[in-house]
Amino acid sequence: MNLKPFAADPQKSFGRQFKEAPSTLRNDFQRDRDRIIHSGAFRRLEYKTQVFVNHEGDMFRTRLTHSLEVAQIARGISRTLGLHEDLAEAVSLAHDLGHTPFGHAGQTALNQCMKEYGGFEHNLQSLRIVDVLENDYVDFKGLNLTFETREGILKHCSNKNARKLGEVGERFIQKTQPSLEAQLVNFADEIAYNHHDIDDGFRSGLLTFDQLQAVPFFKEIALKVKSDSPSINDRQCMRATIRRMMNIFVMDLCHESQLRIDKKNVNTIDDVRNEGTIIALSTDLTKKQQSLKQFLREALYLHPRVQAMTDNAHEVINALFKKLMQKPALINIDEKHSQHDLAQLVSDYIAGMTDRFALQTFKKLCQD
Ligand code: MG
16 A cells, blocks of 8 residues: 555554454554454445345345445555555445435434434434444453544534544544544445446436436536447446446546645644645535435435335334334333333334344234
8 A cells, every 4th residue: 555644554453342362464444444344234235225225136236346446546546645555445345334224214214203202313223333332352342443534434413413422423523534544435425326326327217318318417428428429328338337437536636635635744643633724526526426416316315216215114113113112122222211211222222123034024023
């Protein structure tokens, strides 16, 4: 790795909450990545939805394939900017661990159920999984990851929650920035899902090639693809257009971020933490990204078939939450807990469910 002086450095890590002897073979960020990959929460991503319910078709992205795509994009950006690929990879692979079943619809439903008990937020839940809920180690709770991976996972946080989180919440109160590796994963995430949602939308038949002409950037690139290869069919043209668009976004992000690094004279990781946001798209590509997102919201996320799934998710999550609060013994939770603690345990249990397990449990417990 050709690291720049402002890259995160595992040798200078703020360390793990529980002190451990260093590994002889791996640096601390690689060790974090490996712990994430071997966790149960990571394996469950395979059966969790991004936009389409997991069992609707085998061709669509799941949270697992999404996380792999984010890691691949994030590593490429890291390499180009001279940042630490292993940290970017670890953060990417963990960034969606806290998602509920049934995508965003599941999160909205669980957040409503948890309203009186502090709410539910998938990003905080990702941190909670790696800090507390994974329980494979005898010496500590969670995965005992380095501070740098944990701060990368926590991409946003209210001041109220930040105060409860100790050192990893500090930056939200102090208004400082995380490492560049953490910053770039957020962009890799957006680049990945905007483009793969177009692809999945097209494969599912919910989006057509004609409809996508309403996005000027898509239209412009698709025209170029067609003029380069006049015999190309719609499906190949769609794939080629998506590839080119992603490439343009990634190149723009690297270029714009490098300009900011130079302009702000960033030389150390302390400079990174104290300067404003450094990883960014240019104004032009930011606008293009917004119009793409706007299109996806109207044409895909609010599509009646996707909405039907959303309604179903609300029903399933609400019924499960109600049932398990009434009868926690069904999942071996002691009834003597306070209502608040009980709600937290039930919420953790439901959030950890895969789409399929949530539906099975709903049928078993709520439809008899
Ligand atoms: Mg994501």
